[in-house]
Amino acid sequence: MHSCFHPSLQIGVQSLSEDEAVHVSRVLRMKAGDDVRLINGMGSSAVGQLLEVGKRKASVSVESLDIHEAERPKGLMLVVAPTKSNDRFEWLLEKATELGVESIWPVWTSRSERRIDKHERWEKVLVAATKQSQRLWKPSLQKAVELSVFLGHAEALGQGHGAVAHCIPEMQGLPERVDWKQWQIDKGQAWLAIGPEGDFTLDEVGQMVAVGAQPVHLGEHRLRTETAGMAAVAQFVT
């Protein structure tokens, strides 16, 4: 059954967004009386009946909600510098959603070359991937902020577990990197920061270490930003 995204889902008559109404009416050619599934991306779902189906609007009657707290995705927060190529960043958003990530925190770093927060477009990628993978929880997407702003919140996040992946060879007194796959094993929640093309600066790694982050590596080879992000999510154990 097709799932429609409806962020404010509740019991009663629900109006679909224009995107969803167009999909239901023109792509799926559904009619009044057909059953349709609604999800709110925060663990609630419902099977409702289409009441009206127009070209650009549709409504659904919802009589009960199912709450799926247990399916909440594993508690990894990905703190990531958007790549120069928006395509590559959107790939990461899609794959991280399919594989199960709790939230995405885009951050600007000193080597970030592209500083455009495409929040609404990125949100659409997350919604599409959530529906495609039949998940009930959509990762939450934060507004893009300077790394220093994120660091102001960092100690309260991930139950105090944070990590920073980088490839700087000379650590100049900062802690050595450990293997992410090993480090994450006993962490129920954690945040992981992934740098931009050109990596974090030593100073930025130092700032993250100062708020308690563990430097980590994702293997011996250089990975692109989006590859590092996806691999880290795939390797994070619930």
Place this chain on the structure above:
Amino acid sequence: MHSCFHPSLQIGVQSLSEDEAVHVSRVLRMKAGDDVRLINGMGSSAVGQLLEVGKRKASVSVESLDIHEAERPKGLMLVVAPTKSNDRFEWLLEKATELGVESIWPVWTSRSERRIDKHERWEKVLVAATKQSQRLWKPSLQKAVELSVFLGHAEALGQGHGAVAHCIPEMQGLPERVDWKQWQIDKGQAWLAIGPEGDFTLDEVGQMVAVGAQPVHLGEHRLRTETAGMAAVAQFVT
């Protein structure tokens, strides 16, 4: 230092391919006398000196080779049905190379909708990703074959360890799926088959089980073909 791909690398004067010569002369604007690194994608590398640099050809003098057997990628063979979207398949080739896969075996299955073996184009994706990630070993790319042809070789591959990832709910007497992350732990080598959009058929899974493959899953959620392949490579432990 820039790495050029030279599959037949040996000691002596080496002519670069046209692609590599154009890159060296026009993009990097290198000149005779400059040092350049050559890799053969099979563990050998050399630092040589550019002798001649033309617009479309260049030669390099190589005095010694370094052999890096130890950096050979982990022994995972990915047996995968090319996706309808060539972009998505090329993305998988790029990511599997970055993350480290030994070989890629494209196979046609009964639900494969796109049966075009873009071997040369795919090979270029593997070469580019090998260079980009500074690897010395390029995954070997087999010619695309019917799944049944692959199965004729399967028992001799992966030291006898094979697995098939699928999402069929009713197994009708076939072994239950186990968690790929758990199953792969003690396998130094293995092959893993990933189905196309629409999955393998029950019959195809049965054929793979008949040659010794273990049915596996990659988590509770539906993953796209390319996401499943990438996640399985990221999770495979050397």
